[in-house]
Amino acid sequence: ATRKSAQGPAFSVIRARLLTTDSSNFESLGLSKATAQRLTTAFNISEPTAMQRQLIPAIVSGKDVLLKDITGTGKSFAIATALVDIREPALYVVPNRELALQISGWVEKLTPDSPAQLVIAGEEHHTDHSNSPLTIGTASTMWSLVQNGQWENKRWKAVVVDEADQAFRLPGRYAHWKKRWNRKAHPKPAELVLETIMTAQASKPQVIMSSATMNRPLRHWLMEKQWIKDAVYINGLSPASAGVQHHCLIVSSDQVRNIQTQIDDEVVVGDVATDQDIDESMMECLETLCSIEPVKQGIIFVPNDGSFSQVMSKLHECDIDAIPLYESIAHGTQAQFYVATAMTGRGIDLPNISHVFIVGLSKTIDDYMHMAGRLGRLGQATDTAKVITIARDSKYVEAKVNSMFKLMNTSISMYAHVQ
Numbered sequence: 001a002t003r004k005s006a007q008g009p010a011f012s013v014i015r016a017r018l019l020t021t022d023s024s025n026f027e028s029l030g031l032s033k034a035t036a037q038r039l040t041t042a043f044n045i046s047e048p049t050a051m052q053r054q055l056i057p058a059i060v061s062g063k064d065v066l067l068k069d070i071t072g073t074g075k076s077f078a079i080a081t082a083l084v085d086i087r088e089p090a091l092y093v094v095p096n097r098e099l100a101l102q103i104s105g106w107v108e109k110l111t112p113d114s115p116a117q118l119v120i121a122g123e124e125h126h127t128d129h130s131n132s133p134l135t136i137g138t139a140s141t142m143w144s145l146v147q148n149g150q151w152e153n154k155r156w157k158a159v160v161v162d163e164a165d166q167a168f169r170l171p172g173r174y175a176h177w178k179k180r181w182n183r184k185a186h187p188k189p190a191e192l193v194l195e196t197i198m199t200a201q202a203s204k205p206q207v208i209m210s211s212a213t214m215n216r217p218l219r220h221w222l223m224e225k226q227w228i229k230d231a232v233y234i235n236g237l238s239p240a241s242a243g244v245q246h247h248c249l250i251v252s253s254d255q256v257r258n259i260q261t262q263i264d265d266e267v268v269v270g271d272v273a274t275d276q277d278i279d280e281s282m283m284e285c286l287e288t289l290c291s292i293e294p295v296k297q298g299i300i301f302v303p304n305d306g307s308f309s310q311v312m313s314k315l316h317e318c319d320i321d322a323i324p325l326y327e328s329i330a331h332g333t334q335a336q337f338y339v340a341t342a343m344t345g346r347g348i349d350l351p352n353i354s355h356v357f358i359v360g361l362s363k364t365i366d367d368y369m370h371m372a373g374r375l376g377r378l379g380q381a382t383d384t385a386k387v388i389t390i391a392r393d394s395k396y397v398e399a400k401v402n403s404m405f406k407l408m409n410t411s412i413s414m415y416a417h418v419q
């Protein structure tokens, strides 16, 4: 189907559910026999998902791609696989070094003789694989290389921006004009890196933008910039993961209670304002949840880097086995709990996660979806999977959380052990 957009050029809309052709293996999608075999031997993966059946041929065709599908459907994995198979200079921009390391781990398993070049902060990652076709890194580190005159433009055949909404962080529809001006005056590193590439190259590279939460304004902004032209738009529409329970506990100094869901229909739109501190009552609630819940492995999301050490030391004081998420990704260290922020946990895929704890209100709905999206990936059995938010009792907390869940079309379940 082809749809004419009022604000941008025409682009193809392909919906995974409309698929009719036979595309039940990776070779039939355009990947080489060697890559298809490697997927089976190294990952035990032989059948593409519905979304991947659209995505891989689109990448192989060399067209620009806009990709949206729910979290955990194999977007990053399929993009990396296709780029490895194409073997031409490709740049893969990610929001955090954790995701860069995860993807480069996949690449190493796919092509042990040609590991990706990493462009991320941290001396320990500075291994020279500059002859490798694939470069993976964070926009902030790439931009500092550009500024220091150390950036090597390779005449990229393809440029990927994963978690594109996070990379460009356009102001929301209801953002104050000051915020809009500020955003214009201070472009994000991903924007600066793409400008650098587009200016340096005579022919535009293929551009692939992906995110579970890529909205229409972002798509139009990308087309206005002319970074995306005549793109294949893949809206995966995978069914939301069934079985994940969402709870929200409201904590004050003298009680922990379930959120009230029957409240006046007050809709709070736009970014949810959040209080960034974690107080003693919230920490106690977290500690209790960590001990009473049957957690196989859990991710604890904290509001910011400042809360990190506070949460880590409290968990250690209580003998709870917790480490920063980065340590697990970078060094393969295993623990029962991993601590992350919304930013450092974006896109991370860990197979055994049974619980997500979000301490403090999510800043935005998108943040919530990405944090909760560490669970129920690719239809894993999720009958005990839980996302539990621990929010401080404050004036509009009920209205904010309820309107957020309403907009996500997700229901909040009552948590059994409290009133």
Ligand SMILES: Nc1ncnc2c1ncn2[C@@H]1O[C@H](COP(=O)(O)OP(=O)(O)OP(=O)(O)O)[C@@H](O)[C@H]1O
Pocket (backbone or CB within 6 Å): 043, 045, 046, 047, 048, 049, 052, 070, 071, 072, 073, 074, 075, 076, 077, 078, 211, 212, 346, 347, 348, 349, 373, 377, 378
């Ligand atoms: N066709 C497939 N069959 C089985 N497993 C797959 C397939 N494709 C990818 N996977 C696995 O699915 C997991 C999730 O993949 P990935 O992290 O790429 O998802 P994502 O859609 O990018 O997630 P997010 O939106 O959270 O960034 C990975 O562990 C990967 O090995």
